[in-house]
Amino acid sequence: MTASTELTGTAALTRLVLRRDRVRVLVWVMAVPLLVLLTAASVKGLYPTQHDLDVAAEASRDNAAAIAFNGPPLALDTLGGEVAFQVGTIGLVFVALMSTFMTGRNTRGEEEAGRAELIRALPVGRHANATATLLVVTAMNVVVGALVALGLVAMDLPVTGGLAFGLSYCVLGIVFAGLTTAVAQVSENTRVVHGSVGAVLGAAFVLRAAGDIGDGTLSWLSPIGWVQKARPFAGERWWPLFLALAVAALAVTAAHALSDRRDLGAGLVQPRPGPPRAAPGLGRPLGIALRLQRGGLIGWSCAVFLAGIAYGWVAADVEDFLGDNETMQDMVARYGTADLTDSYLAQSLMVVALLGAGFAVQSAARLRAEESALRAEPLLATPVSRTRLMGSHLAVALGGSVVVLTAAGLGAGLAYGATGGGAGQVPRLVGAALAYVPALWLFAGLTTALFGFLPRAMAVAWAVLGACFVIGLLGEVLGLPSWVTGASPFEHIPHLPAAPHPGVSAPVLLTAVAAALTVAGLAGFRRRDVG
Structure with missing residues (x-):
């Protein structure tokens, strides 16, 4: 089967996903930027002077709990650095959840509900549905990143920092979309897929927290840590974002390879049989x-x-x-x-x-x-x-x-x-x-x-x-x-x-x-x- 044949029907399925999930898409792409921008407005209101920023920065630099919860304490004596510190990690978690739920719903969820089998009875390629889902979710992350960046720039924050901050959201969402696509090939159950990727997200949060409290080494084992290494508003670095995108590409490639080795509706790991009798x-x-x-x-x-x-x-x-x-x-x-x-x-x-x-x-x-x-x-x-x-x-x-x-x-x-x-x-x-x-x-x-x-x-x-x-x-x-x-x-x-x-x-x-x-x-x- 050629690559073009495997992707037959991708455009039509993309339109179908957008049509069916238009409300979910709209809610997600508006809610995450709104969270960031409202928090940014809150930070501006809470710390209106440089003295207020300096006091907050001094108190946060050595506070292990605040660092574990919020992220690396970079450029906290600036408004942009304080915004990134206050909303950076929690916003990244929401973006990862958005990508996980949307990708799992439209890949493994469609197979579990039996709708994917009906669609495959039409002239539709094997990888068309997963590709359509990835296109939609990637577009959602691009819109989220763009709205976050534009909103921060509109609040008179540095353009380069706002761009790095928005790109970090976009890239992490793409990473978790790729991971969810790969995990969806393994289990037959949508809840197991969401739970497994959620466990990866939890481990990423813990590793990032431990790394930020320490010398930063463990943060390199976390996708959240990778995108935060872009250092928005604190001397931006772009190459960690390319590292994250490379991992996302590897995950999507692995997902396609695994998909070729399983039956439609099945997973690579067979579900464990339940007990012969139900609990009372x-x-x-x-x-x-x-x-x-x-x-x-x-x-x-x-x-x-x-x-x-x-x-x-x-x-x-x-x-x-x-x-x-x-x-x-x-x-x-x-x-x-x-x-x-x-x-x-x-x-x-x-x-x-x-x-x-x-x-x-x-x-x-x-x-x-x-x-x-x-x-x-x-x-x-x-x-x-x-x-x-x-x-x-x-x-x-x-x-x-x-x-x-x-x-x-x-x-x-x-x-x-x-x-x-x-x-x-x-x-x-x-x-x-x-x-x-x-x-x-x-x-x-x-x-x-x-x-x-x-x-x-x-x-x-x-x-x-x-x-x-x-x-x-x-x-x-x-x-x-x-x-x-x-x-x-x-x-x-x-x-x-x-x-x-x-x-x-x-x-x-x-x-x-x-x-x-x-x-x-x-x-x-x-x-x-x-x-």
């Missing part, structure tokens, strides 16, 4: 829901636990880090206390609670995925009511929200306690994190209501959560009016441990609204058609 719990809807969602629950819990550790580790030095910053002093007044450390912890716990709300939305929406994959109807054909089936997934969403917030508070408490706060910080910060349970339940209720009445519009829940992120992280810096900030349920939760007089009326009201949305969603699901 799988005979009940709740057991099935727990089995389906345990991976997500563990993943989200670990993520917020690590985020809690990162924030808690910095808490002991926060007064030295931000004590002379007038903008941060104004943010302290927002919580009604003069204790800068408690205010920092309150803000940090709100951020990890916003992250935890992602689990609540994803978990409550899991039944929609089961319905779309036609796995819900066979269950409903048994003596299982719609209310019981949906209630089992809701139980995981509501109970899992408590677990996720507990993990966040535990991580912050352990880290802050180990750096001088004392053992009493663990129960104190766990309790402060659990104060956000009503807010997470509200998002679970909103997702349930959308599932019951407008299942095609469930992305609205993610859009609302994104708006809450902007309000919570940048509302004060951007000077948003009170009626806008008041739209976020997280703003009505007592900001512990800083709130001097935490009330219970707002959390009770949020819980009541969550319950009403949940009941409405259950009623809607009982009355609409399945599928």
Whole structure:
């Protein structure tokens, strides 16, 4: 088979991917640059003078936790260097996830769903679908990199630094698109593909963190470390980006070679056969829901636990880090206390609670995925009511929200306690994190209501959560009016441990609204058609 024959139909499949995933593409390519640019605006607001930048740079250079979480401390006494430090690593992680999910969905996901086999019955080449997916994902990364670079230049940051920063995002996304394409040839299961590439991303983050804290050697073993070696705003170097692109090209070449050695729909590694008899719990809807969602629950819990550790580790030095910053002093007044450390912890716990709300939305929406994959109807054909089936997934969403917030508070408490706060910080910060349970339940209720009445519009829940992120992280810096900030349920939760007089009326009201949305969603699901 010639190369041209193997790519027959690539153009048509590219248009198909763009048509089918146009909403996902638009959300990703807008969300990542928006994250970077809003953070850049926040940094400009937090450090308006050179003195503020110098104080922040001095506090960050020797802070191992900040370096591990944010990246190499390069040119921190400049606005561009501070922006790269604050948003560089987290933005790169989002770009890698974008490429992983989009590539896995349109390669292994299409084969697992059986659609790839139907398409291959047409005059379509063996590598056409993977190539079309790579073209779309590469274009997405180019657009993300261009928007990031143009946005930073528009904020009067150096052109060369902005270009290097944008290119680092683009190149890392292409690397993970190539890696996902290669891994998709190995396993038959999309979740295994995403989990495997996610493990690579986690290892890349850890190696980069260890290298940046040390002498930088280990960072060369990490794709994240490669693109950060481009040193945006700190004396740019371009050759590490070419190294990363070479690895991406090798991954794509390996993917094509592996694809030639397997059957369509199969993987190079055969799935392990399951036990001859199912576990007793799988005979009940709740057991099935727990089995389906345990991976997500563990993943989200670990993520917020690590985020809690990162924030808690910095808490002991926060007064030295931000004590002379007038903008941060104004943010302290927002919580009604003069204790800068408690205010920092309150803000940090709100951020990890916003992250935890992602689990609540994803978990409550899991039944929609089961319905779309036609796995819900066979269950409903048994003596299982719609209310019981949906209630089992809701139980995981509501109970899992408590677990996720507990993990966040535990991580912050352990880290802050180990750096001088004392053992009493663990129960104190766990309790402060659990104060956000009503807010997470509200998002679970909103997702349930959308599932019951407008299942095609469930992305609205993610859009609302994104708006809450902007309000919570940048509302004060951007000077948003009170009626806008008041739209976020997280703003009505007592900001512990800083709130001097935490009330219970707002959390009770949020819980009541969550319950009403949940009941409405259950009623809607009982009355609409399945599928």
